[in-house]
Amino acid sequence: MVLPAPPAPSEPCETVDAFHYGRFHLVQPKGRGHRAGMDAMLLAALVPDDATGRLADLGAGAGAAGFAVAVRAPRLHVDLVERSAFMAHYARRSIALPQNGALAGRLSVIEADVTLAGRARLAAGLADEVYDHVVMNPPFNAAADRRTPDAEKADAHAMQPDMFETWIRTAGAIARPGAQLSLIARPGSLAAVIAGCGRRFGGLEITPVHPRAEEAAIRILVTAIKGSRAGLSLRSALVMHDGNGHAFSPRVNALNNGEAFHPRLSSR
């Protein structure tokens, strides 16, 4: 009889990771749950430095995008909205890290399901028309395409067919008129994103993100303004790597590290 190998006792089950050259840190689970990467940093780069008021980071996970905005936009309060108690726990612990002391007063966690509607949403702490910015990095993988073994990852990565409709409906409800919605998605979600914005958000600006100039886009960055009637713009792309190199292009590296943001073409 062969006994199963015991778990390695020295394996840490979480990590503390530095972002933006150490300007903020996140406590993240290791080997379980979603870990933040460049998607969250590019999403954060859609919010301008001079943003004011309140921002909701919907599906915040451990808080990467919300933290990245908070570091750059000192006049903004950030609510990290996360339904998973497991991930919300890491968001709270990230806020409590000594390294994040200067930011902690401008970050809160709301443990709530983004898909709630009506009174249930209000009861969960997501009030009507209070946010000046809403950012979201919704789960990417279609429900039929789950390759993620653990439940927390599956939860973070599982995309329902009507997900953008539901998430953008909530964004529309909690955003003030004139507020900016910012999101990152796969190109295959283009139609769902546009349809979700519907009459809630207009003036869509879509920036494709290509690994290399000659390759197809792997992400789209989208901003839109609540109540705007302006048309859709398809902007010039961001290219992650110049030539054949493995380093990020200067522009993407700056966005990825909070040294620059990606301003809208139009304020309306």
Added chain:
Amino acid sequence: MVLPAPPAPSEPCETVDAFHYGRFHLVQPKGRGHRAGMDAMLLAALVPDDATGRLADLGAGAGAAGFAVAVRAPRLHVDLVERSAFMAHYARRSIALPQNGALAGRLSVIEADVTLAGRARLAAGLADEVYDHVVMNPPFNAAADRRTPDAEKADAHAMQPDMFETWIRTAGAIARPGAQLSLIARPGSLAAVIAGCGRRFGGLEITPVHPRAEEAAIRILVTAIKGSRAGLSLRSALVMHDGNGHAFSPRVNALNNGEAFHPRLSSR
């Protein structure tokens, strides 16, 4: 009393224009009706040189896109589908031009409204599942945004809200399984194009066209395959002008003049 000035007697009411460095010519109305430009040439560039079988150019006008494909793809027969008798007349006269003698046997005109359905479509000469390629350059301007004074131009430029749904429905009906749909549209029509393709056409490949690298796209080039279940690709953009120059970039110039085509990434 002031009499109105008589029309200038020497003003020609039509022109014969050379395209692709003289490889084909079109008779076009002057000052009335739609005149072909780069949109038709970029649309034509979506069809590969080695295409075979039959191609339908929906809303062909005087035939610019269909002619441009016929010149490059010698094994293809091209049906120019146009509902305006006025424009179909010019398409027929273009086919009859001595300069186009070598192409004439591979070009036909079907005077039919693309929006017909069912028996009316069949009766108009648009048969089920006979085309290997369908190309379309649908009217661009929203019906509410008519700035074109004359009726023929207004007809060519007026876009109905459900236009892409209707045109792509017809494309889906007349295309063989596995046939390629190619179209050019404004970025604002992205959602309508994707929705129109629906389950009829998959494997969408979208190429934005930007005037300059740093400016927003003014057109999208879209290809899709009938019956494909492949996902959507957002491809690297075509840029019309390098730097600050007024000349076309080498790539766009080659596409515009039939010296190259824009192949799909995937055949499915």
